[in-house]
Amino acid sequence: GENVEQHPSTLSVQEGDSAVIKCTYSDSASNYFPWYKQELGKRPQLIIDIRSNVGEKKDQRIAVTLNKTAKHFSLHITETQPEDSAVYFCAARTNAGKSTFGDGTTLTVKP
């Protein structure tokens, strides 16, 4: 089955700096790659996603890149703010809709 590895597990940055989280996947059938933000005690919320026919997608301070050949994708957050502090999960999904999640990255943005 699919295996998704996410790094780093924790990340601490200064406010205004950039943060990068990386994920690798194993199943070449995966074609949809969402990123979720989960605040303590709350449900995961989709922040950005990318499909396999696209190499990069940007939404204001957030961007995602995908390298299908290497089977890895990354989340980039620029100009980080304290409210960006949360746990971020990547996921890989197949056509059948089965999603496999990474184990999460705890991002702390220091004021």
Add this chain to the structure above:
Amino acid sequence: EAGVAQSPRYKIIEKRQSVAFWCNPISGHATLYWYQQILGQGPKLLIQFQNNGVVDDSQLPKDRFSAERLKGVDSTLKIQPAKLEDSAVYLCASSFATGLFSYEQYFGPGTRLTVT
């Protein structure tokens, strides 16, 4: 639009007891998922329904877990008997459809289960 509803929000049971969780997806969403999220880990898919049929239940511990989605709308997930390692948050999610174009999953608030 109303979101995914789940109940109860919290449940504490003793090991070997049984428990049931309920999920009501967003209206019109054909696909429903149940995930188990253990503290410090990402959500793990337990079962996926397309309408009232099971698409994937390969990671569902079928000796103790069962799920159904009668009439293709609401769903229940049951654990019988519960073990200590079942302590987790159980998340229900729904999406409009699956297939060639994947759609966003919307998560419910989850049920936090503690097994003592």
